[in-house]
Every structure is written in C-alpha cells, then in structure tokens.
Amino acid sequence: MHTTEFDTTLPSIRQLQNLIKQAAVIEFKLVTGDLLTGKVSWQDPNCVCILDANNQQTTIWKQAIAYFQPKS
Amino acid sequence: MHTTEFDTTLPSIRQLQNLIKQAAVIEFKLVTGDLLTGKVSWQDPNCVCILDANNQQTTIWKQAIAYFQPKS
Amino acid sequence: MHTTEFDTTLPSIRQLQNLIKQAAVIEFKLVTGDLLTGKVSWQDPNCVCILDANNQQTTIWKQAIAYFQPKS
Amino acid sequence: MHTTEFDTTLPSIRQLQNLIKQAAVIEFKLVTGDLLTGKVSWQDPNCVCILDANNQQTTIWKQAIAYFQPKS
Amino acid sequence: MHTTEFDTTLPSIRQLQNLIKQAAVIEFKLVTGDLLTGKVSWQDPNCVCILDANNQQTTIWKQAIAYFQPKS
Amino acid sequence: MHTTEFDTTLPSIRQLQNLIKQAAVIEFKLVTGDLLTGKVSWQDPNCVCILDANNQQTTIWKQAIAYFQPKS
Numbered sequence: 308m309h310t311t312e313f314d315t316t317l318p319s320i321r322q323l324q325n326l327i328k329q330a331a332v333i334e335f336k337l338v339t340g341d342l343l344t345g346k347v348s349w350q351d352p353n354c355v356c357i358l359d360a361n362n363q364q365t366t367i368w369k370q371a372i373a374y375f376q377p378k379s
Numbered sequence: 380m381h382t383t384e385f386d387t388t389l390p391s392i393r394q395l396q397n398l399i400k401q402a403a404v405i406e407f408k409l410v411t412g413d414l415l416t417g418k419v420s421w422q423d424p425n426c427v428c429i430l431d432a433n434n435q436q437t438t439i440w441k442q443a444i445a446y447f448q449p450k451s
Numbered sequence: 452m453h454t455t456e457f458d459t460t461l462p463s464i465r466q467l468q469n470l471i472k473q474a475a476v477i478e479f480k481l482v483t484g485d486l487l488t489g490k491v492s493w494q495d496p497n498c499v500c501i502l503d504a505n506n507q508q509t510t511i512w513k514q515a516i517a518y519f520q521p522k523s
Numbered sequence: 524m525h526t527t528e529f530d531t532t533l534p535s536i537r538q539l540q541n542l543i544k545q546a547a548v549i550e551f552k553l554v555t556g557d558l559l560t561g562k563v564s565w566q567d568p569n570c571v572c573i574l575d576a577n578n579q580q581t582t583i584w585k586q587a588i589a590y591f592q593p594k595s
Numbered sequence: 596m597h598t599t600e601f602d603t604t605l606p607s608i609r610q611l612q613n614l615i616k617q618a619a620v621i622e623f624k625l626v627t628g629d630l631l632t633g634k635v636s637w638q639d640p641n642c643v644c645i646l647d648a649n650n651q652q653t654t655i656w657k658q659a660i661a662y663f664q665p666k667s
Numbered sequence: 668m669h670t671t672e673f674d675t676t677l678p679s680i681r682q683l684q685n686l687i688k689q690a691a692v693i694e695f696k697l698v699t700g701d702l703l704t705g706k707v708s709w710q711d712p713n714c715v716c717i718l719d720a721n722n723q724q725t726t727i728w729k730q731a732i733a734y735f736q737p738k739s
Contacts, residue, residue, distance in 0.1 A: 312457075312496045313384075319498035322510060338483055338515060339410055339445045352384045354391035364449060366394060371410060371445040373483045373515040377508060385528075411554055411589045424528040426535035436593060438538060443554060443589040456601075456640045463642035466654060482627055482659060517627045517659040521652060529672075555698055555733045568672045570679035580737060582682060587698060587733040600673075600712045607714035610726060626699055626731060661699045661731040665724060 313352040323350050332378040333357070337371045344378060385424040395422050404450040405429070409443045416450060457496040467494050476522040477501070481515045488522060529568040539566050548594040549573070553587045560594060601640040611638050620666040621645070625659045632666060673712040683710050692738040693717070697731045704738060 313320060326333055327347045335343045335357070343365055345357030355367045385392060398405055399419045407415045407429070415437055417429030427439045457464060470477055471491045479487045479501070487509055489501030499511045529536060542549055543563045551559045551573070559581055561573030571583045601608060614621055615635045623631045623645070631653055633645030643655045673680060686693055687707045695703045695717070703725055705717030715727045 317495045317497065318493050318500070319495050319510065322498075322500070336483065336485065337445050339408065339412060340483060341408065341445065343446065349390050351389045351391050353389065354394075356390070356394070363451060365446050366391065366448075367446040368441070368444045369512070370442065370514065372512045373481050373485065374487065374509050374511040376510075379507065409589050411552065411556060413552065413589065415590065421534050423533045423535050425533065426538075428534070428538070435595060437590050438535065438592075439590040440585070440588045442586065461639045461641065462637050462644070463639050463654065466642075466644070480627065480629065484627060513656070514658065516656045517625050517629065518631065518653050518655040520654075523651065553733050555696065555700060557696065557733065559734065565678050567677045567679050569677065570682075572678070572682070579739060581734050582679065582736070583734040584729070584732045586730065605711045605713065606709050606716070607711050607726065610714075610716070624699065624701065628699060657728070658730065660728045661697050661701065662703065662725050662727040664726075667723065 320350070323347060323355065326377065333375050334378050335367055335375045336373045337367070338373050339371065343367060392422070395419060395427065398449065405447050406450050407439055407447045408445045409439070410445050411443065415439060464494075467491060467499065470521065477519050478522050479511055479519045480517045481511070482517050483515065487511060536566070539563060539571065542593065549591050550594050551583055551591045552589045553583070554589050555587065559583060608638070611635060611643065614665065621663050622666050623655055623663045624661045625655070626661050627659065631655060680710070683707060683715065686737065693735050694738050695727055695735045696733045697727070698733050699731065703727060 315321065330346050332344060332346055337343065343357060345359040345365065348356045348358055354369060357365050357367065359365065387393065402418050404416060404418055409415065415429060417431040417437065420428045420430055425441060427441060429437050429439065431437065459465065471493065474490050476488060476490055481487065487501060489503040489509065492500045492502055497513060499513060501509050501511065531537065543565065546562050548560060548562055553559065559573060561575040561581065564572045564574055569585060571585060573581050573583065575581065603609065615637065618634050620632060620634055625631065631645060633647040633653065636644045636646050641657060643657060645653050645655065675681065687709065690706050692704060692706055697703065703717060705719040705725065708716045708718055713729060715729060717725050717727065
C-alpha cells in the first residue's frame with residue numbers, strides 16, 4: 308500500500324480536514340470505477356473513512372482514489 | 380509491492396486491529412473488482428489475511444485494496 | 452497514495468504552475484478512463500485541484516493521472 | 524516496480540516461506556484478473572516464482588498480486 | 596504519483612534522452628490502453644512530454660506507461 | 668514510475684540477467700493485458716528492453732509487468 312505525503316500544511320490534506328469539520332458530503336471516485344458518497348470522519352496517511360446516509364462506515368485506501376468532489 | 384505506513388497508532392491500522400479483536404466479518408473490495416468477505420486473522424505492512432465462512436484462508440495484498448466495510 | 456517528486460524546478464511541476472498562472476483549460480485523462488476538464492487552481496505533491504466551467508471543484512489524485520493536455 | 528517490505532519476521536513473508544517448504548499448491552489472483560496456480564519455488568522483494576503442474580515456470584511481480592489462497 | 600529512478604546513466608533514461616536528440620517518433624502504450632504517438636520534447640522524474648503531428652502537447656505521467664516503441 | 672529493488676544478488680534480478688545471457692525468448696504479461704514476446708536485451712531499475720522476431724525494440728516499464736514466462 309502506498310503512504311501519503313501527510314504534511315498537514317499541504318493543501319490536499321487541509322482540504323480534507325476542512326471537509327471533515329464542515330461535515331460536507333463528498334463523492335469519491337475510485338480506480339475501480341466505484342463512486343462512494345459520504346461524510347468524511349477521519350483521514351490518516353493510508354486511508355479516508357466515510358459514513359454514508361445509513362451510517363455505514365467505509366474505509367477507503369487513498370491509493371485507490373482517482374478524485375473526489377464536494378457534492379453540490 | 381507497496382509497503383504500508385505501519386505505525387500502530389494510525390487510525391487505519393488500529394481500526395483493523397480492533398476488527399481482528401472483535402472477530403468482525405468484513406467485506407474487502409479489491410482493485411480487481413473482487414469482493415472478499417471474512418474475519419481478519421492478521422495484518423502486517425504488506426498483507427491482510429482473512430478466513431471465510433468455510434475456513435478458507437486468503438492473503439490479500441494491501442496494495443490491491445480499494446476499500447473495506449464491516450458487514451452489517 | 453503515492454507522493455510526487457515535488458521539486459519546483461522540475462519541468463513537470465513548472466509546467467503545471469505555468470498553466471495555473473495562465474488559467475489555461477486542461478484535460479486530464481485518468482487511469483479510470485475518466486476525462487476531466489478545468490482550470491487548475493492548485494497542485495501539491497499528492498493532488499491537482501481543478502475548477503470546471505460550472506465552478507465545480509474536483510481534487511484529482513496525481514497517482515491516478517495518465518496524461519494531461521492543454522485544451523486547444 | 525514496487526519493492527516489498529522484506530523483513531523475514533513479517534507474517535506475510537513467513538507465510539510464503541512456509542508454503543515453499545510445504546510445496547503447497549497456491550492460487551494467485553493478479554490485478555490483471557489472471558489466476559495462476561502452482562508451487563512457489565522462491566520469493567524475493569520483487570517477485571514470487573511458481574512452477575505449475577507441467578513444470579512451466581512463471582515469475583510473478585508482487586506488485587501485480589491481488590491475493591493468494593492455498594488450494595484446497 | 597510515483598517518482599522515477601532518474602539517474603542519467605541508467606539505460607532507460609539515456610534511451611529516452613537519445614530519442615529526444617534524434618527527434619524520433621515514439622508510441623507510448625499506457626496502462627489505460629491509450630496509445631499516444633509523438634516526438635518526446637522532455638522527460639523528468641515524473642513525466643514525459645510529447646508533441647504529436649499537429650503540435651498538440653501531451654504530458655504523460657511515467658507511472659501510467661506500460662511500454663514504448665520507436666515507430667518504424 | 669516505480670523503481671526496482673535492483674540488488675543484483677536478488678533471484679528476480681539474476682533470473683532476468685541469465686535469460687539475457689541465454690538469449691531466451693520470454694513472454695511478458697502486462698497489467699494492460701498485453702502479451703509481449705521477445706529476447707531481453709537489457710534491464711535497469713525502471714525498465715526491461717526486449718527485441719521481437721522482427722527486431723522491433725520495446726521498452727517495458729517494470730511497474731507494468733504482471734508476470735513473465737520463458738517461452739517453451
């Protein structure tokens with residue numbers, strides 16, 4: 308598994324931290340083609356954990372993320 | 380093969396350790412599209428080993444994990 | 452997730468920085484096959500963030516980029 | 524190519540070493556979707572080498588392994 | 596994104612440098628299945644930049660290259 | 668792009684070096700699904716270069732190799 312550059316001053320790390328604080332709903336497109344939607348509960352160098360509308364918890368490996376978008 | 384950031388204080392590592400202790404059934408979605416289900420018996424920086432309902436052992440490379448979910 | 456060689460003297464890093472300054476519209480082809488188009492707002496070692504014509508923000512993981520082209 | 528965490532005390536490395544000693548038949552599922560079956564003859568940080576029933580030798584890059592299972 | 600072993604004495608780095616000098620037309624097959632053709636204008640540890648017959652510039656991430664061939 | 672553990676005492680590196688000396692014809696299966704066949708002319712930490720029956724040269728990125736087999 309790949310580890311992240313997890314310097315908390317980096318824009319990409321701060322952006323996710325802000326989205327956690329805002330409890331924003333985010334869509335994650337994965338390299339598998341899966342589209343996962345939820346509020347981010349935490350991130351670490353390896354993973355992002357989200358909670359969907361049914362409180363189902365999913366731990367996404369960062370290595371598998373293609374892109375994410377705040378859901379408008 | 381990719382190695383993991385295997386600091387045992389990281390949320391992603393602790394989460395898997397807790398799921399091992401709880402003998403929770405987990406679904407792993409892989410980058411191949413495979414969905415593997417089982418109880419996690421161990422993890423190390425490279426792999427996660429699961430046992431399915433028939434006691435079949437599968438060693439998953441962490442590099443191939445897209446996401447996992449506790450099975451509800 | 453993979454980190455970038457983020458030496459700002461590298462041609463690939465400078466090229467993206469120039470495209471940010473020029474507010475150029477760029478097409479990103481991802482390893483998923485997705486084609487995302489927008490102006491780059493920032494890059495860091497992990498990600499490139501783009502804004503599309505509707506001001507939708509998308510954060511692309513660099514690990515998932517196959518190639519990009521200035522849109523002509 | 525990715526290198527492995529090749530600490531021989533790791534469970535994932537020891538597991539493969541044990542399977543080599545036992546001359547166990549293993550199925551390897553690759554990220555390409557290929558399923559390769561054989562006895563493991565050696566591993567190193569980059570590769571796993573297997574021999575199939577016809578003594579055909581195949582060198583698998585660890586980076587391409589999704590999971591493996593002892594064949595029951 | 597993955598960084599390259601960018602030692603300029605390595606055969607793979609020198610080969611691309613020679614192809615730049617010769618203004619050779621190269622086909623790049625990417626992990627997406629895309630086949631991109633052009634003259635290489637520069638490489639760095641992250642990327643290879645090509646110009647096609649219409650002078651369209653494409654920046655290819657090295658992480659996404661499967662193989663390349665001088666076009667005969 | 669990923670770099671290889673390029674310690675020339677490793678079995679995987681030595682195996683390729685022996686196949687170069689023997690001018691053996693090898694099949695490389697790539698993560699794209701492509702099957703490339705040829706004699707290996709050189710390897711370095713990033714790439715393997717092969718020559719096919721028509722003397723067409725192809726430089727394969729090691730990151731894209733799933734497995735290889737001496738052609739029987």
